[in-house]
Amino acid sequence: MLIYKYYPYGGQQRDFMRIALRCLEAGHQVDVYCLSWQGDVPDGIVRHLVPVSAISRHVLYQRYTEWTQAALKKQSYDVVVGFSKMPGLDVHFAADPCFAERMRRENRFISRYLPRYQHFLRYEQAVFGADRRTQVMILSPQQQKDFTAHYPGCEDRLHMLPPGISRDRLPGDDTEAVRTAVRDQYQRTPDELLILQVGSGFRVKGLDRSIRALAALPAALRQRARLLVIGQGRTTKYRRLARRLGVGDRVEFLGGRDDVPRFFAACDLYLNPAHYESAGYTIIEAIINGMPVLTTDACGYAFHVRQAGAGQVCPSPFRQKDLNARLHEMLISSDRHNWRSNGLAYVDKVDVFGMADTALAIIESAARLEQVPV
Template identity: 40%
Template sequence: MKLAFVLFEYFPFGGLQRDMLAIAQAAVARGHQVTIFTRAWEGGKPKDITVHLLPVTAGSNHRRDVQFAGQVSELWADFDLRVGFNKMPGLDWYYAADGCLSERYSWPRSWLPRYRSKLDMEHAVFAQGSTTRILSISPPQKSLFQDHYGTAEQRFIDLPPGIRRDRVLPQCYESVRMAHREKLDLTDQQPMLLFVGSGFRTKGLDRAIHVLAELPEAQLFVVGDDRPERFAALARRLGVMSRLHFMGGQDNVPEWLWSADLLLHLAYAENTGTVLLEAAIAGLPVLTTKACGYSPYIEQAAMGQVMNDNASLAMMALAAKTLLMQGRDDWRQRGRVFAASADIYDLVEHAVSALEAGDDGEQE
C-alpha cells in the first residue's frame, strides 16, 4: 500500500514523533511505501521513506495547523491510506497520542479562536459522522472521547504500549551506572533524581523542583528539550539551582534510567507516559500522578507510587523520600519481573497490522 503519514512537526526527542517513525519504518519493512508529510523536520531523515515538507506562512500556531491540513489534503488523494498523528479532517486513521481537548477546553475558553480551531480538528476525527478510525493507546482518554463525541466502539483499535526492549535492566548495569555517575560527578550514595520529557510544564517539572527542595542531598537531572527559563527561575527562588541540571535531549536514555535512583513524572496531563514503563523495566522506581494514562501499570507492578492529581507538594516530597529509602536491589528485582511478564512491547507491530486489516479506511 501507499501510505501517507501526516504530522505537524518532527523533532527527534518527542514521544509521538518516535512512535510515528517506528510505525513508518515497520510498514516499510513489510513492503509498504510511506511518505511523511510535515511542515518541519529536525534531524536526519530516514532511509526508504520520503519526507515531504510543506512550509506554512500563517502567524499563529492554530492557523498554521489549519493551513497545513488544507495543503496536505490536496496531495494525498493518490494514497491508499491517510494516517494522521495530529488531529485534522479527512483522515482514514488517527494515532491518538494526544488527549481529549473537549475535556480540557470548557466555555468560555472553548470559544476563543485558538481553542475553537483545535476543537474543530478534534471534532473532525471523533464525531459520530466521521469515518476516521482510531489507534487508541490510552484507555482513560478513549473513554473521554466517547463521552464527549459518542464515538462508536468499533472505530477504535486498542494498542498495547510500545516500550523499547533496550530499556530493560542488563546484567552489566553496575558498570554502566558507575561510569555514568562518575561523568556526572556523583557518588553511589548521592540520590540522583531524574526527569525525562520535552514538555516541562505539562509533565510537572515545577513539582519535581519543589520535591528537590525537600531533599537536600539530591541532584535532579532534566533530560529533554524545552524552554528552561521559568523553571530555572523557580529553582533559584527555592535555592536549588546548583542541584538542578538541564541536560537537553539525550540519545542514551537507558543509561540515565539505569543510573538514577528515582524518576519524577508528576504530570498535570499525560495521555500515556511511556517513560513510566521505561523506568519500570529499567528497575527504577517512579513517582507519578493519576493524570498519566500508564500510571496503573506502576501500581500493578509495585514500581513506585501514584499520587492523586490534587496531592500537595508536601505529600509528593514525602512520597519521594519514602521511595528513596527502599533498597535499590528490591526495585531492580521488581523491574526484572515486570519486564519479563508485562505485555508492553508490541505497539508498532499491532499498529501496522491494524492498517493492513482496515486498508479501505471504513468502519467494520
C-alpha cells in the same frame, strides 16, 4: 502519514518513527507530510515539507491541513494516517489526551468561544464524531474512557495499542558498570540520590512540580539529592525557579540525548509529575529498568506503576504537598528493593513491545476497507 513536526526526542515522534519503519519493513511506501523535520530521514521514507506559516499555532495547523488536503487529492494513497487530530484521516494515532475532557477539567468553558479552542475542538470532532469513520489507535484506558464519554458512538473505532518500548531500553548485563561509569563521568558519589526526569515539554511534564518537591525535602536529604533533567525545551524559568527555592545547584539540565538507558542505570528514582499525558513511555522504561517511579494519575501509563508494584501514583486533583511527601518517603523507604525487583519482573508479565506490529495491522485493515465501495 501526517505529522506537524518531527524531532528525535518527542514521545509522539518516536511512536511515529517506529510505525513508519514497521510499514516500510512490511513493504509499503511511506510518504510523510510535515512542517519541520529535525534529524536524518530514514531510507525509504519520502518526506514532503509543507510550505505554510502563521503567527498563531491554530492558524498554522489550519493552513497545513488545507495544503495537505489539496496535495493528497493529486495522489493515490491507500490510507492516510494522522498523528494529530485533523480532518480527512483514515487512521488517527491518538498521541494527545481528549481535548474536550481537558477543557472540562480545567473549567475553561469561556475559552470554548475563542478561535484557538474552537479549532482544537473542531479538529477533535472531525476524528471522533459519531458520523466519522476514522479508525483510532489509543494508548491507555484513560483515553478510552474520556473519548467515549465526550463522543458517544466512537467506541467501535477505538483500538488499544500495547506500548512500543524499544528493546534497547532493557537493562543489560553491565548495569552496575554503567551506573558507576555515569556517576564517575558526572562526578557523583555512590551515596548521592539521583532523581531522573525525562521528556521534552517541561511545562506539561510538570518540571516545576519536580523542582518544588526537591526543594521541600529535609535539608540533610536535599543535600544528597540531585534532579537530572533530560529533554529539549526552554530552561530559563526553571533554572530561575530552582535558584529562588535554593536548589539551583541541585538541578542539572542535560538536554535531549540518545543515551537515556545509561541514566536509567545510574539514577535511583524516576519522577514524572505531569499535568496530563496520553501515555508516558519513559514510565514503563523506568519500570523495566528497575527504577522506582513516582508519577501522577494524569499519565496514561500510570496504571502500569500500580500494576507492576513499582512505585507510587499521585491521585487527582494534584496537590504539591502530596508529591513532596511521596518523594521524601520514596527516597528513604525500605520498599525500594521491592519496587526495583517488581519492575524488573514486569517485562515478563505484559507486552511492552508490540505497538508497531499492532499499528501496522490496523493501518493495513483500514487501507483495505477504504478500497471497498460503500
